[in-house]
Amino acid sequence: MRNPWTMKMEQFTAFSDMEKRRLDELIRSKQDEHAPKQDIIADGAHSGHCHVVLSGLACRYKMLPDGGRQIMAFLIPGDLCDAEIFILKEMDHGVAAVTPTTTALIPAEAMKTLLRETSSLGEALWWGTMTDLGVLRERIVDEGRRSAYVRIAHLLYEMLVRYRMVELTEGNSFVFPITQTDLADATGLTPVHANRMLQKLRAEGLIQLAGGVVNVLDPDRLKDAAQFSGAYLHLDRVHDHAAVGQRAGDLI
Amino acid sequence: MRNPWTMKMEQFTAFSDMEKRRLDELIRSKQDEHAPKQDIIADGAHSGHCHVVLSGLACRYKMLPDGGRQIMAFLIPGDLCDAEIFILKEMDHGVAAVTPTTTALIPAEAMKTLLRETSSLGEALWWGTMTDLGVLRERIVDEGRRSAYVRIAHLLYEMLVRYRMVELTEGNSFVFPITQTDLADATGLTPVHANRMLQKLRAEGLIQLAGGVVNVLDPDRLKDAAQFSGAYLHLDRVHDHAAVGQRAGDLI
DNA sequence: CGGCAGGTTGAGCGGATTCAAATACAGTGG
DNA sequence: CCACTGTATTTGAATCCGCTCAACCTGCCG
Numbered sequence: 001m002r003n004p005w006t007m008k009m010e011q012f013t014a015f016s017d018m019e020k021r022r023l024d025e026l027i028r029s030k031q032d033e034h035a036p037k038q039d040i041i042a043d044g045a046h047s048g049h050c051h052v053v054l055s056g057l058a059c060r061y062k063m064l065p066d067g068g069r070q071i072m073a074f075l076i077p078g079d080l081c082d083a084e085i086f087i088l089k090e091m092d093h094g095v096a097a098v099t100p101t102t103t104a105l106i107p108a109e110a111m112k113t114l115l116r117e118t119s120s121l122g123e124a125l126w127w128g129t130m131t132d133l134g135v136l137r138e139r140i141v142d143e144g145r146r147s148a149y150v151r152i153a154h155l156l157y158e159m160l161v162r163y164r165m166v167e168l169t170e171g172n173s174f175v176f177p178i179t180q181t182d183l184a185d186a187t188g189l190t191p192v193h194a195n196r197m198l199q200k201l202r203a204e205g206l207i208q209l210a211g212g213v214v215n216v217l218d219p220d221r222l223k224d225a226a227q228f229s230g231a232y233l234h235l236d237r238v239h240d241h242a243a244v245g246q247r248a249g250d251l252i
Numbered sequence: 253m254r255n256p257w258t259m260k261m262e263q264f265t266a267f268s269d270m271e272k273r274r275l276d277e278l279i280r281s282k283q284d285e286h287a288p289k290q291d292i293i294a295d296g297a298h299s300g301h302c303h304v305v306l307s308g309l310a311c312r313y314k315m316l317p318d319g320g321r322q323i324m325a326f327l328i329p330g331d332l333c334d335a336e337i338f339i340l341k342e343m344d345h346g347v348a349a350v351t352p353t354t355t356a357l358i359p360a361e362a363m364k365t366l367l368r369e370t371s372s373l374g375e376a377l378w379w380g381t382m383t384d385l386g387v388l389r390e391r392i393v394d395e396g397r398r399s400a401y402v403r404i405a406h407l408l409y410e411m412l413v414r415y416r417m418v419e420l421t422e423g424n425s426f427v428f429p430i431t432q433t434d435l436a437d438a439t440g441l442t443p444v445h446a447n448r449m450l451q452k453l454r455a456e457g458l459i460q461l462a463g464g465v466v467n468v469l470d471p472d473r474l475k476d477a478a479q480f481s482g483a484y485l486h487l488d489r490v491h492d493h494a495a496v497g498q499r500a501g502d503l504i
Numbered sequence: 505c506g507g508c509a510g511g512t513t514g515a516g517c518g519g520a521t522t523c524a525a526a527t528a529c530a531g532t533g534g
Numbered sequence: 535c536c537a538c539t540g541t542a543t544t545t546g547a548a549t550c551c552g553c554t555c556a557a558c559c560t561g562c563c564g
Contacts, residue, residue, distance in 0.1 A: 064397055065479060070393045070396045072392045072393070083382075084382040084385065087375060087379055088382055089488045090488070092390075092483045092484040092486065116369075116370070116374075117368075118368070123339060127340070130335075132385065133336065133381075133385060133388065134336075134344045136389060136392065137314070137345060139392050140322060140388065140391050140395060141314050141322045143392060143396050143440060144322045144439070145316055145320050148552065179510065180510075181510080188395060189552075190552075191511085192513090192552090192554085193552055193553070195511065196552090231296075231344045234340050234344065400520070431541085431542065431543090432543065433542080441521090442520070442521055443542090444521075444522080445521070447543065447544065447545095
């Protein structure tokens with residue numbers, strides 16, 4: 001299996017063979033499996049390791065006093081779960097597996113060292129953090145100013161782009177086995193309403209959804225429906241090294 | 253005037269006199285003034301400097317194709333406008349002054365150097381970035397799962413805590429001269445509805461609002477109304493150095 | 505076969521929006 | 535000093551998007 005962490009960061013910059021080997025070693029040393037709905041990192045926890053998703057699907061979430069749940073981000077292979085762990089005392093939210101998920105454990109000290117390097121690796125990690133900020137801001141725009149229909153479309157289109165970054169798409173379809181309840185928790189809607197918006201997207205021939213596979217039938221029209229503009233993902237450097245990059249460039 | 257940047261970061265860790273002097277020099281070297289509604293950094297811009305707010309009030313925002321605006325964060329003295337500028341090609345959103353605002357310009361290279369240090373300064377900058385992530389996540393919870401009334405209360409309570417961090421409160425009141433339109437853009441509401449929720453907060457004796465000054469009459473009840481839990485601000489280290497910290501600790 | 509989780513459908517409600525108009529207020533020039 | 539202007543706040547009424555509650559369907563697994 002290729003290293004999804006490497007693949008993601010290659011969207012920002014090219015790596016030398018030595019750097020790639022270093023990343024490979026980091027994710028190989030210690031790994032962990034997580035069953036669906038299990039916490040990968042609990043709210044309030046602190047550990048000596050960072051977690052990188054290698055396979056499966058996870059989410060950042062917060063529980064509310066009334067039992068409600070808000071999903072703030074989906075984490076796919078190549079994503080870092082807890083970059084903050086080495087500086088903050090404890091997590092202010094939880095990270096849970098949505099499907100069976102494999103993670104790599106990176107010692108906090110190793111991560112600290114990497115982040116302080118002037119190497120491509122150090123820069124790429126920074127890029128990842130800054131991109132996470134951009135994604136969160138875009139979600140705020142979503143929930144603040146966009147309709148339910150657009151929000152769902154936006155989320156699906158963003159996932160298409162992100163899955164393509166790590167080459168987990170086949171054509172325009174990708175495995176994304178979330179329940180409609182998860183989708184509702186991520187978009188700030190009720191499951192019932194999320195369901196109706198999904199039906200509308202299907203009726204309009206924009207997407208297909210079956211067996212946990214999302215098939216984007218018409219990317220251009222979905223992008224329009226989503227009012228999507230990909231600047232916030234900061235893939236603008238991929239053209240500098242077309243050999244490795246450009247995997248998702250045409251979707252932006 | 254005391255250095256608000258220092259004051260904010262002291263909520264995370266104590267600084268030596270030398271470190272404080274270094275921060276003072278950084279903000280003294282070059283400053284800029286911005287009139288209300290003017291961009292401090294335009295969407296899509298790139299510059300060789302980071303901006304730190306020294307006085308006044310600014311906001312991060314995005315414009316939507318339909319002319320709508322979403323404010324994603326308010327920036328008060330001590331806040332960094334564009335930590336990402338040294339790694340990303342361009343801004344994915346704009347930062348604009350809300351009231352007349354003074355900023356310090358920090359050369360990108362100096363910021364880069366600071367961030368890579370193992371010093372308290374380097375760590376404190378990291379803490380700032382990670383805290384920004386936490387604040388954004390909390391806003392997502394706000395807009396996704398909380399009612400208009402709670403959202404307004406939450407925003408006001410958060411501002412009280414943050415203003416106290418930089419000692420810009422008098423008792424429980426602080427200068428926060430935003431229009432109700434701004435408030436609506438920040439909470440994802442219409443100005444009309446934001447107005448009605450403000451009236452409710454006033455009618456219930458939780459706050460006073462006049463002439464751009466917010467006066468929190470009953471912090472405890474406002475905190476309840478806001479469903480506020482301050483873990484996401486990561487002030488949990490202040491008790492380690494009670495001499496400088498603990499400014500906002502009692503509000504969490 | 506029953507149980508259960510997830511998905512779908514319908515009807516009614518309500519929070520927030522929209523549209524519109526009235527009021528308050530500060531600044532500006534005559 | 536007051537009329538004039540523009541911006542911000544307030545109020546009212548009608549509308550609508552998304553929620554609530556409830557039922558039913560489907561596929562899967564024991």
